[in-house]
Ligand SMILES: CC(=O)[C@@H](O)[C@H](O)COP(=O)(O)O
């Protein structure tokens with residue numbers, strides 16, 4: 001069964017808008033765990049506009065489930081943070097510093113040598129590595145050559161196209177998932193997954209290990225409450 005890792009970036013965004021500590025990122029993470037989330041995801045960005053580096057240090061000592069840190073390993077500060085905090089998983093995302101949010105996966109063909117080195121560094125510390133990729137067979141095959149444990153399929157296109165045709169939206173992801181299985185990579189997925197599109201994705205993608213969900217889940221929690229929201233997301237994955 002795919003596990004749910006709740007991305008709490010948006011809680012930090014709300015906190016930062018007033019400069020105090022409300023809502024409390026740490027308390028929210030602990031509540032997510034209490035309500036059944038199997039992991040906590042954070043994606044610190046260089047400008048610390050949502051999750052701050054210090055939040056990640058605090059979270060690591062407080063949470064009991066898996067911590068997944070996403071970000072750009074070309075930033076020295078990010079690499080230091082990961083090595084210092086030793087999360088269960090690091091997800092490598094090729095973001096530009098000024099991006100509003102992630103909008104593409106790694107080109108694992110072009111950057112294979114770099115990815116081999118950085119995967120080796122994190123794995124030598126016992127940290128599981130996942131590489132954020134578009135659902136492109138070439139990218140999955142080349143990811144296998146980097147030494148990564150998993151890939152995370154970037155699901156924005158699925159979420160968008162699902163509204164017109166779930167079957168067509170899923171097709172490239174199904175192909176990508178089959179290739180990941182053939183080359184021995186574990187499979188994660190994330191970006192814009194929500195209560196409408198998650199069940200179909202989970203039911204049809206073989207070998208899905210983890211989804212990380214933030215934006216829609218936190219928005220749903222405004223209407224449903226965090227406990228009920230997490231219950232409903234877990235139900236989609238059951
Ligand atoms: C890697 C990814 O898919 C992103 O969804 C990300 O984790 C969210 O980042 P922001 O919260 O900065 O939009």
Ligand SMILES: NCC(=O)COP(=O)(O)O
Nearest residue numbers: 007190191192212214215
């Ligand atoms: N890796 C994806 C993630 O953590 C959350 O993405 P989103 O649900 O905020 O789009």
